Amino acid sequence: MIEKKGALIAMSGGVDSSVAAYFMKKNGYYCEGTTMRLYRNEDIGRCNFRSCCSQRDIDDASEVAFQLDMPYEVLDFTMDFREKIMEKFIRIYESGGTPNPCIDCNRYMKFDKLLQFAHEKNLYYVVTGHYARIEQDRTSGRYLLKKALDDTKDQSYALYTMTQNQLAHTMFPLGSLRKQEVRELADELDFVNARKHDSQDICFVPQGDYTKFMEEYTGKHYPPGDFLDQMGNIVGQHMGAVRYTLGQRKGLGLAMGEPVYVCGKSMEENTVTVGPESALYSKAFIAEDMNWIAFEELDKPMRFRGKTRYRQQEQWATVSPLGKGQVRVEFDTPQRAITPGQALVLYDEDVVVGGGTILEVLS
Known part of the structure; x- marks a missing residue:
């Protein structure tokens, strides 16, 4: 039987999930911590400490779990992550779109794989450090996902894929707090990661160079092609259509007398169309x-x-x-x-x- 006062804490190694774990323990829940190993730094040819899920993050999460007297283990989801997140990321870019891997990670990893694991351990909830809120509607009985009270940190946009079952078995202890409050509490608790920077990059694409990651991962080279204006005239050479996203202005290397932006791409013809912002x-x-x-x-x-x-x-x-x-x-x-x-x-x-x-x- 699943214990309703049992919680699996998804610990990223950052300050938010650490403080979320503290609140669950404080409120009387039996807690176990886990970090998902989603990739290995050597697999992507980088060593970067500002992305989540690195070895340093695992070390930090382990130390906080020890401080909170909480069992802790690392789950290896590297194969699932490659298939569901990394390879989908590449497919979307290669088809001309712009992927959102953090949303996919929430969907297929945090609130799917982790929830399965929690129930195998007879733990009722998965707990994360997301800034969002979950409430049950008294009239319909449906679980609702709501914005965080701190609108500068709200993460509800990245959580829209959650199902009713997942919402029923998830807790976001930080949804009613402001980030500054969380950092101050972590400082008071003397957590090793109290002043750690928030991760900025896509975890498997350090420094944001996603084309380099794609070329190293696939062994492909994305060839240069033509920049076109809106009339179809060639106005320059680009460095590979996958490198450009709609709305991009910087890094085009075009001198056209006025600012131009990427307003279209053809992956089949390897062309990138530019035009005025109005386009x-x-x-x-x-x-x-x-x-x-x-x-x-x-x-x-x-x-x-x-x-x-x-x-x-x-x-x-x-x-x-x-x-x-x-x-x-x-x-x-x-x-x-x-x-x-x-x-x-x-x-x-x-x-x-x-x-x-x-x-x-x-x-």
């Missing part, structure tokens, strides 16, 4: 693989606020069901650089209604 704006797109949290299914057009990037402010949109997990989204006003592969997340005030993956931007 980046669009209103309508198709999203797929929708996951609804606030209700079971969308059965009619509805109005929500939505965003297509983590740091974007939500904007009003009409969302219409298309069937087979797809929706048509039309913003009231044009939005900048809506990009296939990125996530659409929909909100009703501070509640995450649901979300999906951007498939196609409509003219």
Whole structure:
């Protein structure tokens, strides 16, 4: 029988998950800590201490677990991570999209593999240091995912794939706290990672050089090709279409008399189209693989606020069901650089209604 006062703490080695573990212990839960080994630094040809899941992070997590008198172990999910996250990351870039591996890691690793492991250990909850909140709606009985109270740290955008079962068995102890409060408490507790920097990079792409990672991982070389203007004229040479994302301005190396931005790519022809910033704006797109949290299914057009990037402010949109997990989204006003592969997340005030993956931007 699964013990409801038992919790598996997902410990990244950072300050947030460490303080989350402290709160669970303080509130009387039996806790066990774990860190997922998702890759080995030598596998990606780097040694980087500012990404999560490195050996240093494992050492830090282990020390905090010891300080909290909590059993701790490392789980090796390297094969699953390669298949579900790293190889998908490469496929999306090679197809012309821009992936979001942190969302996939939450989906396939933290709240899938870890929850399975927790239940095997007869532990009811998986606990992480995410800044978000989970509440159960008294009327419908559904579990709701809500924004963190600290809107500067809110991570609900990256959690939209969570299912009802996962939400029922997950706790986010930091959802009502501000980051400064968390650091101050870690200092008081004398945690080894109290002043550790937050990870900035995609964990397996240190320094953000994702093309170098892809070439080393696949053994491929992504060849140069033509920059085109919006009329199809060649205006320069690029260094490989996978290196460029919609909306990019820096690093193009083009002198065209005015600022230009990446506004399109053809992976088949290995071309990158550039144009003025005005060419980046669009209103309508198709999203797929929708996951609804606030209700079971969308059965009619509805109005929500939505965003297509983590740091974007939500904007009003009409969302219409298309069937087979797809929706048509039309913003009231044009939005900048809506990009296939990125996530659409929909909100009703501070509640995450649901979300999906951007498939196609409509003219």
